[in-house]
Amino acid sequence: MSMSTPAAINFTQGSILKPLLRFSLPILMALILQTAYGAVDLWMVSTFAQAADVSAVSTGAQLMMSITSIVTGLTMGTTVLMGQTLGHGHPEEVGPVIGGSIALFSLLSVILTALVVPGAGVLAQLTHAPQAAFDQTVTYIRVCGAGLLFIAAYNVFGSIFRGMGNSKTPLLTVAIATVFNMVGDYILVALLGFGALGAALATVGAQALSVLISLLVVRRRGLPFSFSVKHIRFRGTPIGRVVKLGAPVALQDGLVSISFLVILSIVNSLGLVASAGVGVAEKLCGFIMLVPSAFSQSVTTFVAQNVGADKLDRARRVLWEGILVSLAFGVVIGGFSFFRGDLLSRLFNQDPEIVAASAAYLKAYAIDVLLTSFLFPFMGYFNGMGKTGFVMAQGLVGAFAIRIPVSFLMAQREPVSLFHVGLATPCSSLVQITLCAIYFFYLRSKAKAAPNMEAL
Numbered sequence: 452m453s454m455s456t457p458a459a460i461n462f463t464q465g466s467i468l469k470p471l472l473r474f475s476l477p478i479l480m481a482l483i484l485q486t487a488y489g490a491v492d493l494w495m496v497s498t499f500a501q502a503a504d505v506s507a508v509s510t511g512a513q514l515m516m517s518i519t520s521i522v523t524g525l526t527m528g529t530t531v532l533m534g535q536t537l538g539h540g541h542p543e544e545v546g547p548v549i550g551g552s553i554a555l556f557s558l559l560s561v562i563l564t565a566l567v568v569p570g571a572g573v574l575a576q577l578t579h580a581p582q583a584a585f586d587q588t589v590t591y592i593r594v595c596g597a598g599l600l601f602i603a604a605y606n607v608f609g610s611i612f613r614g615m616g617n618s619k620t621p622l623l624t625v626a627i628a629t630v631f632n633m634v635g636d637y638i639l640v641a642l643l644g645f646g647a648l649g650a651a652l653a654t655v656g657a658q659a660l661s662v663l664i665s666l667l668v669v670r671r672r673g674l675p676f677s678f679s680v681k682h683i684r685f686r687g688t689p690i691g692r693v694v695k696l697g698a699p700v701a702l703q704d705g706l707v708s709i710s711f712l713v714i715l716s717i718v719n720s721l722g723l724v725a726s727a728g729v730g731v732a733e734k735l736c737g738f739i740m741l742v743p744s745a746f747s748q749s750v751t752t753f754v755a756q757n758v759g760a761d762k763l764d765r766a767r768r769v770l771w772e773g774i775l776v777s778l779a780f781g782v783v784i785g786g787f788s789f790f791r792g793d794l795l796s797r798l799f800n801q802d803p804e805i806v807a808a809s810a811a812y813l814k815a816y817a818i819d820v821l822l823t824s825f826l827f828p829f830m831g832y833f834n835g836m837g838k839t840g841f842v843m844a845q846g847l848v849g850a851f852a853i854r855i856p857v858s859f860l861m862a863q864r865e866p867v868s869l870f871h872v873g874l875a876t877p878c879s880s881l882v883q884i885t886l887c888a889i890y891f892f893y894l895r896s897k898a899k900a901a902p903n904m905e906a907l
Contacts, residue, residue, distance in 0.1 A: 462616060462753045463538055463760040468772050471749055475776075477618035479745035481609075484622075484629040486737040490799070491633050492650035493734045495640040497800045502727050504646040505800070506719075507587030509730020510580050511647065513715055515595045517708030518567060522556060522603045524704040526610035527834055528697025530748075531755045532689075533614030534835065538759025543677060549611055550682025551689035560603035567596030579716040581723050587647040594648065598655030601662050608665040613752050624664040632657035699843035700834060710850035714858045714875065721867060728808025729869065731799045732792075735809070736816045739788055742780040743823040746773045747831035754835025763898065766835065770891075773828035781824035789817035808869055815873025822880035829887035838894075845886040849879035 462470060492512070496504040529552045536544050567574070571593040580588040609621045632653050639649030715733075719726045750773040757766040788795065792813035796806045833842050857875035864871065 462756045463762055463765070467753070467765070467768055468776070471746075471753060471769065471772060472776065474616065474618050474752070475745050475749040477622040478613070478748050479741060481618070481622040481625045482741045482745055483738065484625045486734075486741060487629050487632075490734050490737070491629075491636050492640075492654060493731065494799050495636040496646055496650055497731070499641045499644070500646040502723055502802075502805075503581070503584035504587055504650075505727045505730060505805075506581055506584035506723060507591050507647040508650050509727065509733060510575070510578050510584070510715060510719065511588050511591030511595065511651070513708075513712060513730075513733065514574055514578055514592060517705060517712055518563060518596075519599070519602050519606070520704035520708045521563070521701045522559065522599075523606050524701030525556070525559070525694070525697035526552070526606045527700040527751070527839070528552075528693035528695070529607065529610040530614040530751060531696050531834060531837060531839075532692055533611065534752050534755025535759035535837070537615065538756035545615075546678040546682045547686055547689045548693065549678055550684060551686050552607055552610070552693055553683045554685050555690050555693065556603045556607050557600075560600040563603075564596055564599045567599065568593055571596060577716070578712055579719040581719055581726055583723060584726075591647045591651045594651035594655060598658055601655065601658040604662040605658055605665070608662065608669075613748060614755075616752065616756075618749075620665070620668055624661045624668065627664055628657040628661035631660050696837060696839050699839040703843035703846035707846050707850045710854050713855050714872070717858055717862050718869070718872065721862070724802075724804045725808055725869065727800070727802075728796075728805045729812050731796050731805060731809040732812040732816065732869075732873075734799060735788070735792075735795050735813055739784055739816055739820050740823060740827075742784065743777045743820070743827035746777045747827035747834075749773065750828050750831030751835040754832050755837075758836055766832070767895075770828055770832040773831065774825055777828055778821070778824040781820045785817045785820040788820065789814050792817065812869040812873045814870050815876060818874075819877040819880050822877055822884060825884050826880050826887065829884065829891070833887070833890070836894075838890075841890055845883045845890075848886065849883040853882050854879040 462474075492508050493505065496508050529548065532548050533545055536548065571589045574592055575585055575588040578588070605624075608624070612618065612620045635653030635656050636650060639645045639653055643649060645652070715726075715729065718729045750769055753769040754766045757763070757769065792810035793806055796809035796813065800806060800809070830842050830846075833839070854875045857878050858872050861868070861871040861875065
């Protein structure tokens, strides 16, 4: 299946802000729709099921997010390597990168499925799932674990499209899949009363559909470089380069997600209302953090291409413009979340106690959205530079030196305030921003001292 189309989009020339916005908007819309997967699940079980199902979906979804973060982190290696290769003007080297990535992630998804499906009960215990919601949590984890192959394939396709500057195709596939997920949720949860099980089945089905659509799009439109089935094999060089770039991000994302699971287990120990309230808040936080997340991904692609083209000054300009636009959105979104988080929480649950718990936790995230307007573009910049080891290091410092200890200490204070527990997250972001700023200016001073060193 040899394929060729017009060249990939070039971000190494012309203005920055307009193409950055044009590229970021489809990513943002795709992230909104992707986050809507879990949001629709939660809304359906909150409306048509019991509090135990709400807790099960929130806990199970957070756990699955931690597991799949290993995959999504590794796919960053594919995006960065593709961007740098295209920016350097070697499209003929992209085919082996994609083929090696497909082989790598196929094997990884099989291994993860073999671990998660039979180990669902142990995983639910590790998250301290409330006893009243334990069985539902195990079911949700087991069903989603069985669909990890589709989750891995979806993320691989997304990394490929982003690496070649195409953010519209992932938007198309996730839009169709989201509609399918909504319909599936309505049938399985609202009509048939399957609760958490129905939400899990609808989510896995939607992911499978998105993979099928991606395959059809690639087959119909082709790719902007030579690629064939013979490229799909375990070749040491491209796989090694993908792993070298992606493994630190995967480790960082995985361990950071684990830190949030630790916080979730702390909250779960406070009772069903706190667990359900934080579950609602976490779904809302998924939406709140979408703008900085979208700009982080966009900055990565832009910077990777400009690093490949040896245009480091332009790469730095991409970072600053990404921060400014992200911050403008963050002020509006964070302000509304802080002062009227109760209105947002009522979109997913009408129980006054759960709404109050959610709104209290959401206030802390409203502060964090301002900080992540700086942090996420910084992380995207360093990923695009290939400095994924630093991204891992700063993430781990924030997660395990700040976020977990602060949340634990706040949970010991009487009376317990979910707002105070949630403050662990902005405290972590503030420390991470400081580390990023120090490293940025360190690299810049080093580049001025040795301007011919391409690695900088």
